[in-house]
Amino acid sequence: MTTSLLYQAIDQLSREKGIDLEIVISAVEDAYLVATRKYYKTNEDLQSHFNKETGVVEVFAVKKVVEQVADPDREMTLDQARKLQPEAALESEIRIPKATDMLGRIAAQTAKQVIFQKVREAERDTVYAEYSNRVGELVNCTVKRLEGPEVIVDLGRAEARMPRREQLRLETYQIGDRLRAVIKEVDRAARGPQVVVSRADGMLVQRLFEMEVPEIYDGTVVIKTIAREAGERSKVAVFSKDADVDCVGACVGMKGMRVQSIIRELRGEKIDIIEYNEDAIAFAANALSPAKINHVSVVDAEEKHLEVIVDDTQLSLAIGKKGQNVRLAAKLLGWHIDIKSEEEKRQEIESQMAAMARRGAAITELLGLGDKTLEKLRNHGIATVEQLAQMTPDELTQIQGIGEKTVERIRVVVTDYFERGEATAAEAGEPATETGDAADSGSPAEVEEAGKEALTEEAVPAAASPSSSDADVAGSEAVDEGDRNRKTSDEDLNPQAIEEAQGPEEARGKGASDEPAAESVEAASLHERREAGPSPEGDEHK
Incomplete structure (x- = not known):
């Protein structure tokens, strides 16, 4: 069977655009209908048919055979119908051919626009059907053109756009650059390219690790979560299903070869590989690396609030540049993290104790x-x-x-x-x-x-030792002095006896240098004599 040149052109277009052939033929038929209706200025029920052999699009006006005509554009009498088709009967339909060879330039332009529109719609449906199931997939693409802040890339069978928010902060792009990106979303209602690709999404880091680390690809090592600030730093939490496999070491590779390959692809972005832990406290200590953590406590489990204590020298390292380290760690855990130094915590406890004492x-x-x-x-x-x-x-x-x-x-x-x-x-x-x-x-x-x-x-009961009470009240110095008082009898407290035992010079020296102690001795003696009753020695000492 021979085919027309128009059919061959339609077939080639469908192959180039990846569109079904019947969709393109339907677009051509619809274009002829629009042009014919515009040329004849009629409300008739028009139908079109494409003849593959001749390459001609035939247009017909369809009318129903009735006894009484109510709508001349869509109905006709039996007598009128039998003039066109002798075998016509009531309630049957008659197809009346419409000439299309005189449509002219305007009608042809209209038909062309309709064909292009239909083809674009069909192409968008095809792209959506193909890429909507590939979200999160790593693709190789080439920069095709720059449209303001957006970068348009070629995926091979379709175009994709990379908005400014999906680009690396310090990365510049030139036409012809080859990139690796992930398909982030497919927007069916977008005016431009429907496919959105990203180099800033954390999924890109995960796909790159799957390519570089066989243990991740086969499922032995699992990436639990990723926190990323594109172009600057990423934290990747990994977990090993096999106790004999070091998850962190597998991702780093010998001499860091595996992770360095990913860093080069991300234009020098720093990557921290962290061992995942179900315990939020242990996981937080790992996530804040390279800082050394002294203590982690849960402030509020329902609100997911943690408090981390570090040495004063580790505080700036734990917080990171502009708070980046603690911010990424909080994203990784999904908890709010407060970091305090030992000095800050000590001052906080002191203030709490002081407030408690006041109130x-x-x-x-x-x-x-x-x-x-x-x-x-x-x-x-x-x-x-x-x-x-x-x-x-x-x-x-x-x-x-x-x-x-x-x-x-x-x-x-x-x-x-x-x-x-x-x-x-x-x-x-x-x-x-x-x-x-x-x-x-x-x-x-x-x-x-x-x-x-x-x-x-x-x-303390009344029979308790006096020295125990003195120790609680007066401190160590008072205890020593009290012991000396209790060991001294009334006779020893007599000034004359003291002078004879110590000598005049020693007694005078002690009286000059330890006057408060002597007063304490005298007071204790008076207290004992009052309890024992008056005595000559007491009056003399007084």
Whole structure:
């Protein structure tokens, strides 16, 4: 069978565009219909048919045979129909040929535009059908032209566009450059190329690793997640299904050959390969590399909030340039990360302790006291731990329902509360004791010590050793002095006896240099004589 030149041209067009032949023929037939209707200015029901042998598009006006004509453009009587076709019958259709050889230049131009439009629509449908299932695939492309900020690339059978947001920040493009990119999306309604390719998406890094690392390609090593700032830095979390395979080492390769190949493709972009861990705390410590992490804690599990503590020297490294390292780590984990140095954390704990001391911790924070005991204390006006610590055992026993056993229990619980506070401060690097200005300013350590002294001073039974009470109240110097006082009898306290035992010069020297200590001795002696009753020695010393 011979074919016309028009049919051959249509067949060639369908092959070049990758469009089905019937779609192109339908476009030609529709073009003739539009041109014919425009030429005849009619509302008749027109149909067209392409003859492959002659290459002629035949156009017909279709009319229905009826008894009474209501629409002359679409209906005709039986007599009119039988003049054209003798075998015509009622309710049948008659096809009346329309001449197309006189359509002229305008009609031909209209037909041409219709054909082009139909072909473009068919081509777009073909491109969408082919590439919509290839999203995320790595493709090789060539820069075809530059349209403002966008780069138009040739994929072979179609064109694609690379918007500015999908380009590497410091990368420039020239016509003819060969690139590797991933298909990010296919937009059916786009005016220009429907396919959007990207060199900034994290999927590009994953596809490049799949090409370079056989363990990733065969599934032994899995890329769990990728956080990327295109052109600058990427963090890749990997996991090995085989315990004998080092996931990080497999991705790096011998002497870094595998990862260096990817870095070159990405124009020098830095890549951190991190071992994935199901535990968010361990994963966070890995994700913040190369910084060394001291401690990671969960602030709020529901809100996915982590707090990371590092040495002062590691703080800038953990945060990274313009916060890049911690930002990428947060993207990798999907958690919010707060990074603090040891000094910042210590100051934060100190401020919290100071605030707690100022406002006073509620007695409900004491561990070990029953609800009834707490209720009795609150009814007596004791609302804070500090108030409770300042009370003596006698004052506590005056509260109805609180006996000596309860007082002892309160003393143990309050002491444990302050010791736990000291341990928390010690973990943050606080000194074990507060001296100097800190003690004068009413620091938490001072409040805690005062609370312990108040409870301990009178909670000890009356038969307890006096030296134990003195140690809690007056410190080491007072204890030593008190021991000397208790070892000295009334006779030894006599000035004459002291002078005879030490000699005149030694007694005068001690009196001049240790006057406060002598006053303490004298005060202790007076206190003992008052309890023992008047004596000649006491009056003489006085």
